[in-house]
Amino acid sequence: MIKFDEQGLIPAIVQDFYTREVLMLAYMNQESIDITKSEGYTCFYSRSRKRLWRKGEESGHKQRVMRMSLDCDSDTMLIEVLQTGVACHTGAPSCFFNLEVEERAPFSMYALYDLLLDRKTTKKEGSYTTYLFDKGKEKILKKIGEEATEVIIGAMKNDKRETIYEIADVAYHIMVLMLEMGITIDEIKDELASRHVIDNKIKQETPT
Structure with missing residues (x-):
């Protein structure tokens, strides 16, 4: 063929x-x-x-x-x-890094994951994400705890805008933790999908 x-x-x-x-x-x-x-x-x-x-x-x-x-x-x-490691002989994660044209694309978790991965591998100076990776898991976990508390405060005040902002902070720091521990987005999706399957099976087996 x-x-x-x-x-x-x-x-x-x-x-x-x-x-x-x-x-x-x-x-x-x-x-x-x-x-x-x-x-x-x-x-x-x-x-x-x-x-x-x-x-x-x-x-x-x-x-x-x-x-x-x-x-x-x-x-x-x-x-x-x-x-394993990087794909490009220059040390870049991908060979395609010479930007010609760029349009702002719709947000996706995969795009964020790729951006954070780049910060982890290239160690961009002045990057907060790179700073977190350099400090290690203990610092990342501390930030997740702090941001989760901010979510609770925003929700208790019934402040929707603040709660959205703080949830986004938690999601960002959790994704940093995922990269630090080698966890992929698809692994999380597979775990959630397995729970959905189990939930449906329980519903089907529960007598009415």
Whole structure:
């Protein structure tokens, strides 16, 4: 099914399985595809070195393959991975960091997660988020406790605007904690989904 080009190659887009961030673009031939499938980690064909190369063979920044799929024309591969370390040889999390055009996108928890992850990995000077990561879990937990108290105060005053503001602060600090502990958004979603399934099962089994 795969449609290789005249050099026997196919472009492969690598995407983070959880965050959906596009990490890099590489090329594969049939041999590298076979190796990737058999070993469970990405293997590509380097056009400059004219040889196979396993991602992370020197840096240790390997990519565990979760899913591989072809586009509608079968001439582009999408590989969804669990990234160890960073994807780019420059040390950036993704190879796509040279911004050309940017529109303000609707807010999403995944976008916030990616932003916080960047602050954790690049250690941006002057960033409050980076400061929290540098201080560690004890500081992050203290802030969650403080902000949760502010939520209670706002709610007790029946101040909707203040309560929204403080809930947003709690959500932010909880996400910082998630990154500190290696917890993903999808893990939280899966946990909530499992509770929904259990709740529905209890309802179905409860006699009327």
